[in-house]
Amino acid sequence: MVPDPRLIATEKGKPKLAVWKFTSCDGCQLSLLDCEDELLLLAEEVEIAYFLEASSKVEEGPYDISLVEGSITTPDDVQRIQKVRKQSRFLVSIGACATAGGIQSLRNFADVTEFTSVVYARPDYIATLKDSTPISAHVPVDFELQGCPINKLQLLEVISAFLNQRAPQVSAHSVCIECKLKGNVCVWVAHGTPCMGPITHAGCGALCPSYNRGCYACYGPKENPNGESLCHWWAEKLGTDKATIIENIRNYNALAGSFKKIGESLEVNKKRTT
Amino acid sequence: MANLGQIDSANMDSYEHLLQAADLDDLIQAILEHGYEVYGPTLVDKAITYGKILSSADLPQGWTDEQEGGHYRVKRRTDNAYFGYVVGPHSWKKYLQLPHRPIWKSSRQEQEVQIIEIKEDVPKLAFLGVRSCELHAIAIQDRVLIESDYPNSNYRDRRSGLFTVAVNCTTAAPTCFCTAMQTGPAVTLTSDLTMTEVLEGKRHFFLIESGTELGAQILAQLPLKPSTVEEKQQAQKGIESAETQMRQGPRHFDSSDLKELLYRNFESPSWDKVAERCLSCANCTMACPTCFCSTVEDTTDLSGENAERWERWDSCFTSDFSHITGGSVRADTRSRYRQWMTHKLATWHDQFDSSGCVGCGRCITWCPVGIDLTEEVRTIRNLEQP
Numbered sequence: 001m002v003p004d005p006r007l008i009a010t011e012k013g014k015p016k017l018a019v020w021k022f023t024s025c026d027g028c029q030l031s032l033l034d035c036e037d038e039l040l041l042l043a044e045e046v047e048i049a050y051f052l053e054a055s056s057k058v059e060e061g062p063y064d065i066s067l068v069e070g071s072i073t074t075p076d077d078v079q080r081i082q083k084v085r086k087q088s089r090f091l092v093s094i095g096a097c098a099t100a101g102g103i104q105s106l107r108n109f110a111d112v113t114e115f116t117s118v119v120y121a122r123p124d125y126i127a128t129l130k131d132s133t134p135i136s137a138h139v140p141v142d143f144e145l146q147g148c149p150i151n152k153l154q155l156l157e158v159i160s161a162f163l164n165q166r167a168p169q170v171s172a173h174s175v176c177i178e179c180k181l182k183g184n185v186c187v188w189v190a191h192g193t194p195c196m197g198p199i200t201h202a203g204c205g206a207l208c209p210s211y212n213r214g215c216y217a218c219y220g221p222k223e224n225p226n227g228e229s230l231c232h233w234w235a236e237k238l239g240t241d242k243a244t245i246i247e248n249i250r251n252y253n254a255l256a257g258s259f260k261k262i263g264e265s266l267e268v269n270k271k272r273t274t
Numbered sequence: 275m276a277n278l279g280q281i282d283s284a285n286m287d288s289y290e291h292l293l294q295a296a297d298l299d300d301l302i303q304a305i306l307e308h309g310y311e312v313y314g315p316t317l318v319d320k321a322i323t324y325g326k327i328l329s330s331a332d333l334p335q336g337w338t339d340e341q342e343g344g345h346y347r348v349k350r351r352t353d354n355a356y357f358g359y360v361v362g363p364h365s366w367k368k369y370l371q372l373p374h375r376p377i378w379k380s381s382r383q384e385q386e387v388q389i390i391e392i393k394e395d396v397p398k399l400a401f402l403g404v405r406s407c408e409l410h411a412i413a414i415q416d417r418v419l420i421e422s423d424y425p426n427s428n429y430r431d432r433r434s435g436l437f438t439v440a441v442n443c444t445t446a447a448p449t450c451f452c453t454a455m456q457t458g459p460a461v462t463l464t465s466d467l468t469m470t471e472v473l474e475g476k477r478h479f480f481l482i483e484s485g486t487e488l489g490a491q492i493l494a495q496l497p498l499k500p501s502t503v504e505e506k507q508q509a510q511k512g513i514e515s516a517e518t519q520m521r522q523g524p525r526h527f528d529s530s531d532l533k534e535l536l537y538r539n540f541e542s543p544s545w546d547k548v549a550e551r552c553l554s555c556a557n558c559t560m561a562c563p564t565c566f567c568s569t570v571e572d573t574t575d576l577s578g579e580n581a582e583r584w585e586r587w588d589s590c591f592t593s594d595f596s597h598i599t600g601g602s603v604r605a606d607t608r609s610r611y612r613q614w615m616t617h618k619l620a621t622w623h624d625q626f627d628s629s630g631c632v633g634c635g636r637c638i639t640w641c642p643v644g645i646d647l648t649e650e651v652r653t654i655r656n657l658e659q660p
Contacts, residue, residue, distance in 0.1 A: 038576065045576045156576065164578045169571045173556060173592040176642075180560030181373040181587060185321040185363055188642050190346045198555035198642050212319060223593045224607060226553045233643045237344065 015064035015163065018050035020084050022070025022077050023104055023132065027149035028095035029053050029069045034152050042156070045163055061087030065162055067155075068141075071097040071132045073104060078129075078138065085139035090162055093135040094155065096148035100220055100256035103148075105132040108255065109267070134255065143168065146201050148218040148252040154203050171202050172223040175215050178206035187214055194240045196248055199225035220253035227262040242266065286506040286513075289470065289481035291498040298356060298480065299330040301439070301467075304495045305400045308488075310437055313369060314402030315362070320348050322362040324369075327402055334359070341447040341635065343644025354478065357403055357471050360447045361634050365563035366401055366408055367415060370432050377570065377583045394428060400437040404465065406458035407450075407632040409440055411563035413463060417626045418566045428585075437488065440465035444472075444512030446519040449635030451648055454529050457632045459516040467492065470509035481509045525635070525648040529619075532629070535655060536620035540612070544653045549608035551643050556589035558637035558645075559614065564630050567595070590614050615650060 019029050033054060035042065042048075049059035066088035072078055085091060096102050107115065108131045116123040135141055145158055154170055161168035171177070175197035179186065187193040187209050195214035197206070201222040208215050221227070227249065234240035249263045293301065305312050306328070314327040317334040327333065339359040340347045351358050380389040404412075412433075419429040443452075443459035452458035461468045466489035469480040481501050484490040520526055559565040569588035574581045588595055591610045596603035604610045622630035631647070638646045 041576050157573065160574055160576050160578075163576060164574045166572070166574065169573055171592070171594060173589070173594065174553070176555040176557050177560060177587075177589065177592070180557065183323065183364060183368060183373075185319040185323060186346075186557070186640060186642070189344055189640055190319070190321045190348075190363070195642075198553040198557070224554050224605070226551075226607065229551050229553055229643055233344070237644070 014045065014047045016049040016059065016062075017046040017159075018061070018063035018066045018084075018088065019048075019053065020050075020066060020068045020070075021052070022068065022081065022098070022135070023073040024070030024095065024097040024102065026053060026069070028098075028147075029067065031150055031152040031155055032067070035156060038156055042159065046159070063088050065090045065092065065159070068093045068098050068135050069095055071101045071104060071134060072138055073129055073132045074127055075129065076127070081135060081138045090142050091135075091139070092143045092145060092158060092162075093141050094145045094147075094150050096146065096218065096220060096252040096256075097132075098135045099144040099146050100253040101132045101134050103252050103254075105255045106250060107132055109250070109263070132255075145170065146220045146253075147203055148220075151203050151205070173202050174198050174222045175200045175202050175204070175206050175209070175219070178202050178204070179209050182206060182210060184209050187212055188238070192238055194234050194238050194244065194248070196230070199227050199230050216248055216251065217259075218252050221257040221259055225258055227258050231262060231266065286470070286481065286510045289468075289483045289506060289509060290501055291482045291493060291496075292501040292505060293469070293480045293482050293496055293498055295354075295356065295471070295478035295480065297497050298333075300496050301482075301492070302327060302330055302402065304492050305402070305437065305439070308398075308437075308492065310398045310400035312400045312402055313366075315357070315359070317348065321346060322348060322359050324362075324364040324366065324401075330356070333357075333403075338445070339447065341449045341639045343449070343638050343646050344640075344642055345644070346639050353473050355471060355473055357441045358445060360443065360445065360450055361405055361408065361563075361636060363561060363636070363640055365561065365634075365636065366404065366412060367563055367566075369399055369401070370412070370436070371415065371419060371426065371429050371566060371568070371587075372432075372585075374584060374586045375428060377585050379580065379582045381581075382579045394431070396428075396431045396435070398435045398437070399432060400439070402439045404438045404440045405443055405634075406440065406461045406463070407452045407455075407634040408563055409438065409461060409463040409465060410455075410457040410632045411634070412436075414564045414626065414628060414630060414632070415566055417628070418564075422626070438465045438467070440468040442468065442470040442509070442513050443516045444470065444509075446516045446523070447635060447639075448523055449525065449638045450520055450523075450633065451525040451527070451635060452633035453517060453520040454525070454527050454648070455629060455631055455633035456529075459520070460513045465489075470512060472505065472508045472512060474508050479505070481505060525638075525646070527648055527651060529629070532651065533620040533623045535651070535658075536616045539654050539658065540616070542654050542657055544650060544657055545608045545612045547653070548611050548645060548650060549606065551645060552591075552607045552611050553643060554591045554607045554610055555642065556591040557640050557642060559589040559591060560587060561636040561640040562618075563634060563636065564618075564632065565589070569594070590617070615647065618647075619651070 158168045188195040193214045196217035197215040200217040201219040312327045316325040376392045419426040440461045464485040466486045469482045593602040618630040
C-alpha cells in the first residue's frame with residue numbers, strides 16, 4: 001500500500017498530485033477544495049499538477065499520486081483509466097462511484113438501452129456501457145477511500161500517509177464503533193429505527209445516528225459484513241418492509257461486496273412474492 | 275481510592291441512616307462541594323445514559339427501562355423512583371478508560387525528534403447510582419489496567435480519586451443475570467456510600483451507609499435520621515424481589531463450570547451457528563463494562579513535522595484487531611465471537627483470576643440482533659450432551 005520511497009519525486013521538488021474524474025457528481029473531488037484551512041498547507045507539500053475542477057492549468061505527467069473519482073461507464077472511460085494508471089505511481093480511488101460503481105451501477109440490474117431510449121431524444125448518440133464498474137475492475141488500485149461523498153479529513157489522512165510513507169489510519173470497522181465512541185444511544189435498539197450501521201464502513205463519524213437517524217450505508221460495506229443477518233432481523237424484528245430493505249442495500253454501493261448478492265436474493269424473493 | 279474489597283453481605287442491618295428522597299439533592303450538592311464532578315444516570319435520546327449531574331433534577335426520576343435481546347425502551351413508571359431502572363447503554367468505563375485520548379505528540383526540529391507526553395489534568399470524579407455489577411466491573415478493570423504488568427496511567431489517575439455512591443438494585447430487567455455471576459443485585463463491594471431506595475405507600479426514602487472515611491464525612495453533612503427495623507426490612511424486601519426476579523428468570527444459570535465448559539468446546543458447532551447471526555459490529559464489546567481493549571493510532575500532519583499517538587477503544591470483533599504480517603488472525607466472525615466469549619467467561623480466569631463477565635446484560639440488550647450470551651452457554655452445553 002505504501003509505495004517505495006524511491007518512487008516519490010524528491011529531486012525535482014514536491015510530489016505531483018492529479019485529480020481525475022470519471023462518471024460521478026464531482027462531490028468527492030470537491031471535498032479536496034472543501035479542505036479550506038488545510039488547502040494551502042497541502043499546496044505547500046504537493047504540486048497540484050492536474051485538477052480541472054480547480055484550475056485549467058495542467059502539468060504533464062507522470063504523477064506521484066492520482067486521486068480517481070467516478071466509475072467506468074463509457075467505452076472512452078475504459079481507455080482513459082488505463083492512461084491514468086500508466087501515468088500514476090500511486091492511485092487512490094475516492095468515493096462510492098470509484099470504489100463500488102456508485103448509484104449509477106443500479107443500471108447493472110436493468111436494461112440500460114431501455115433507459116437511454118426513454119431519456120434521450122437521440123439514443124443513438126449515446127455511447128454507454130451496459131454496466132457501471134469500479135476503478136478496481138479495470139486497473140490495480142493502491143488504496144480505496146469509501147464514502148458518498150468521502151470525508152475530507154480522511155482524504156487528508158490518506159494524502160498525509162502517502163507523503164510520510166506510513167499506513168493510512170482508515171478503519172474498516174463498523175459505524176457502530178463510531179457511535180459507541182461518541183456515546184450515541186443506538187437508534188436501532190433504543191428507538192427501533194432500521195440502521196445500516198452494523199454492516200457499514202466507518203468514516204463519517206456516525207453522522208446520521210448522531211442526529212437520531214438510521215445509517216443508510218453511504219460508506220459502503222465494512223470488512224466482513226453480515227448483511228443477510230441484518231436484513232433478516234430488520235424484517236423479522238423491526239418489521240421493516242422489503243422495499244426499504246432493498247433501497248438500503250441497493251443504493252450508492254449496490255455492487256460492493258456482499259451487498260450485490262443480498263440485493264439479488266431480495267429481488268428474487270420480491271418477484272416470487274409479488 | 276476506595277479499595278473495592280468484598281463486604282460481608284447485603285444485610286440491611288448496617289444501614290443505620292435514612293435520607294428522605296426530597297433531600298437527595300443535598301447529597302449531590304455535598305459531593306459537588308467537595309470539588310467533585312458528579313456523573314450519573316440521566317435521560318438522553320430516549321435512554322438512561324450516564325452524564326453530568328448538577329442536581330437531583332438531572333436524574334431520570336419516574337422513568338424505567340424495558341430490555342430484551344436487541345431491544346431497549348424507556349417507559350414512565352407509576353411512581354417517582356429515582357433509580358427504578360437497571361443499567362443502560364453506557365458504562366462507567368467511558369470516564370475511567372477514555373474512548374479516545376491523546377498519549378503523546380512529537381515534533382521534528384532539524385534531525386531531532388522530541389516526544390512530549392500528553393498528561394491530562396484529571397478531574398475528581400464522583401459516580402452516582404453505581405450498581406453492584408458495575409462496582410465489580412470497575413474492580414475487574416482495576417486488575418487489568420492498574421494491577422497488571424501493563425498499567426494504563428490515565429486510567430489509574432482517573433480512578434485514584436474516584437468517589438462512588440452505589441445503589442442496591444430493587445428491580446431487575448429480563449436481561450440481568452448478576453445472580454448467576456455472583457455480582458449482585460445487592461452491593462457486595464466497598465463503596466464510599468451505598469443506598470437503597472424505598473417507596474412504600476406515600477413514603478419515599480433512601481437507607482444509606484458509608485464504606486469509607488470520606489463517605490462518612492459526606493453523610494455527616496446530610497439531614498439524616500436513624501432508620502427503623504421496619505424500614506430496613508422494606509429495603510431488604512426490594513433487593514430480595516430483584517434477586518427473585520432474576521433467579522426465576524430465563525437467564526439464570528450455573529456459572530461454576532463455565533471455564534471448563536468453554537475449554538472443552540473450542541470446536542462446538544454452536545460457533546458456526548452464532549456466526550450466521552453475529553454482525554461482528556462490536557457493539558457488545560463497546561457496551562461491556564469490562565472489555566478493556568484499546569489500540570493506538572499514529573498520525574502525522576501533512577508537513578510530516580508533527581506526529582501524535584492516540585489511544586482508542588478497540589474490539590476483538592474487528593479485522594484490524596488481530597492483523598499481523600500476512601493478514602488477520604481471526605478473519606471470520608466465528609473465530610471472533612469464540613475469542614470474545616471464551617475470553618470473557620473462561621480464559622479471563624487464568625489471566626486475571628476472575629470471570630470477565632459481571633452479568634449486567636448489556637451485551638444482550640445492545641446487540642442489534644439480540645445474541646444472548648446466556649443462551650449461547652446453554653446451546654454449547656446442550657450440544658455437548660451425547
